[in-house]
Amino acid sequence: MATFLGINLFGLFGQLLVGLINGSFYALLSLGLAIIFGLLKIINFAQGAMYMLGAFAAWMVLNYLGINYWLALIVVPLAVGAVGILMERLLIRPIAQEDHLYSLLLTFGIALMLQGTFTHVFGSSGMAYAIPEALQGGFKLPFMYLPAYRAWIVVASILVCGATWWMIEKTRLGAYLRAGTENAQLMQAFGINVPLMVTLTFGFGVGLAGFAGVMAAPVYSVSPDMGSNLLIIVFAIVVIGGMGSIGGAILTGLGMGVVEGLTKYFYPEASSTVIFLVMVIVLLIKPAGLFGKEA
Amino acid sequence: MKTAIFTHSKLNLVLLLLALVAPFVLYPVFLMKVLCFALFACAFNLLLGFAGLLSFGHAVFLGTGGYVTGYLMINTGITPELGILAGTVVAGLVGALYGKLAVRREGIYFAMVTLALAQLAFFFYLQAPFTGGEDGLQGVPRGHLFGVIDLSDNLQMYFFVLAIFLFGFWLIQRTVHSPFGQVLKAIRENEPRAISLGYNVNDYKWVAFIISAALAGLAGSTKTLVFQLASLTDVHWHMSGEVVLMTLVGGMGTLFGPLVGAAAIVTIQNYLSGGELGNYIHIIMGAIFVICVLAFRNGIVGQFRKVLKQNF
Numbered sequence: 001m002a003t004f005l006g007i008n009l010f011g012l013f014g015q016l017l018v019g020l021i022n023g024s025f026y027a028l029l030s031l032g033l034a035i036i037f038g039l040l041k042i043i044n045f046a047q048g049a050m051y052m053l054g055a056f057a058a059w060m061v062l063n064y065l066g067i068n069y070w071l072a073l074i075v076v077p078l079a080v081g082a083v084g085i086l087m088e089r090l091l092i093r094p095i096a097q098e099d100h101l102y103s104l105l106l107t108f109g110i111a112l113m114l115q116g117t118f119t120h121v122f123g124s125s126g127m128a129y130a131i132p133e134a135l136q137g138g139f140k141l142p143f144m145y146l147p148a149y150r151a152w153i154v155v156a157s158i159l160v161c162g163a164t165w166w167m168i169e170k171t172r173l174g175a176y177l178r179a180g181t182e183n184a185q186l187m188q189a190f191g192i193n194v195p196l197m198v199t200l201t202f203g204f205g206v207g208l209a210g211f212a213g214v215m216a217a218p219v220y221s222v223s224p225d226m227g228s229n230l231l232i233i234v235f236a237i238v239v240i241g242g243m244g245s246i247g248g249a250i251l252t253g254l255g256m257g258v259v260e261g262l263t264k265y266f267y268p269e270a271s272s273t274v275i276f277l278v279m280v281i282v283l284l285i286k287p288a289g290l291f292g293k294e295a
Numbered sequence: 296m297k298t299a300i301f302t303h304s305k306l307n308l309v310l311l312l313l314a315l316v317a318p319f320v321l322y323p324v325f326l327m328k329v330l331c332f333a334l335f336a337c338a339f340n341l342l343l344g345f346a347g348l349l350s351f352g353h354a355v356f357l358g359t360g361g362y363v364t365g366y367l368m369i370n371t372g373i374t375p376e377l378g379i380l381a382g383t384v385v386a387g388l389v390g391a392l393y394g395k396l397a398v399r400r401e402g403i404y405f406a407m408v409t410l411a412l413a414q415l416a417f418f419f420y421l422q423a424p425f426t427g428g429e430d431g432l433q434g435v436p437r438g439h440l441f442g443v444i445d446l447s448d449n450l451q452m453y454f455f456v457l458a459i460f461l462f463g464f465w466l467i468q469r470t471v472h473s474p475f476g477q478v479l480k481a482i483r484e485n486e487p488r489a490i491s492l493g494y495n496v497n498d499y500k501w502v503a504f505i506i507s508a509a510l511a512g513l514a515g516s517t518k519t520l521v522f523q524l525a526s527l528t529d530v531h532w533h534m535s536g537e538v539v540l541m542t543l544v545g546g547m548g549t550l551f552g553p554l555v556g557a558a559a560i561v562t563i564q565n566y567l568s569g570g571e572l573g574n575y576i577h578i579i580m581g582a583i584f585v586i587c588v589l590a591f592r593n594g595i596v597g598q599f600r601k602v603l604k605q606n607f
Contacts, residue, residue: 042403043403043406043407091585091589094589095588095589098592100402100403101349101402101403101406102588102592103588104349104403104406105539105543105584105587105588106584106585106588106589108536108539108584109580109581109582109583109584109585109588110581110585111581112536112577112578112580112581112584113577113578113581113582113585114581115577115581116575116576116577116578116579116580116581117578119577120574120575120578228532232410232411232414232532233411233414235407235410235411236407236411236414238407239400239404239407239408239411269422272418273415273418273419276411276412276414276415276418277415279408279411279412280396280412280415283396283399283400283408284396284399287399287400
């Protein structure tokens, strides 16, 4: 067994990988939250439920329609995004002028309904989703065994996060979005269809959660409460990072996953709480968050 | 506006009479459950309705009070009033700690911070050796009040719970109508202005948070004695959501709203869990959330008040 300074490298790298995988999901979810928050100034409490919906949708289209993983990776995020668009148009839009706390409560109610529905239909024990054939097996590296699907999660998530970052920071469309974040009314005056932009942004943010759900289906069991557990951690990560920057949301998500993985190796008892403790420290030192802009 | 028939003091009197007669008509344990949740919701509403702070982690204080009281009652044999006092104090201390952190952020960040801190406590209670893990603390003895009155009798327990509720409710009324409560309202309405007037806004929020947490702990301690059980259910985020729902349904920012909301939600839950619809309970709770936010933001009491104002 490879050891270095008394540390079991196999174990350490294994936990680091698990941490990176968790971090990929944190990054995807907090990125979606940050994009939605930027333009709508609301927190989507149903983001975790949308992630759960994505995982269940992947399971359902495979078992009912025979649509495989790769196709689901495209179809499901679009479908979940469409659900988000409906949600925004039918439920969130009517109370957009009210206090933002109401939209938080609204999305919380939606999350409860979705989670309750899936618990009722599928039970709470969870379903298995097979790893696609092309990604079964793994690579034997000198210091660890790297399962192919797990490597794929990290690579694909970083690609999607990176593409989203590029789109928002470097393209014309992204410039509109950033301008809308600064001053939506002025954008409207310049002839940009802001209501449409808001709807599509919400759909995109929610679609990211759906994408994360499909990615998660083969590694975690597909269960109704998979989203709510994850979302609370993601909230802590959003507080740590601050929602001011897109890149910050991605980096904090991945970073916190790694921190969690390291904790699992060195002090497993604290692994479920370490992210919350980091949040406490950040609140004490830099309340606005690591990448936060507001005072 | 002379709606003299509905002054607060008269309404208080009518409700008090109802509460005194109620245990002879309805099942006392059900009524005690309503009173515990009503106190919990009133404590929560002090923060949301009067200071504009949405805490999404209030279950921590309910559960902390319950665990402390349950543990002491089982292991030390102290009298129930001391057990409840201890639970309340510890919940207040946790509130002081959490509040100090949470008031550093505002708005939805405040909600996220409190939720995350509550989850931290949830994992702590899940792993801590003295909480009984998944099983919780079962068979908590109710004991003898002041060493004299036997609380295992449901009717005597009821009047004890009623007294606790009335104390909590009175304290909240006093707080809201005190100069301190007026400053809280000012902060809710216009924080920058309150700051410019020289108020140390964060300290006001912090004190409100502590009072709210301690009273939520009081509710949790009492609830543990009533049901002789302290469990993880009381610290779960579902419970934090439930108290938000009760306050929303009853009418946030009104004194009687949380009381009405708690009664409504507990009644609905009792009714559902008995029948075929038990499986739909979370779906129905979610739907009530959505409907209230979309169409019924004033809540029952708020709406009632609005109608009164328009018609009398």
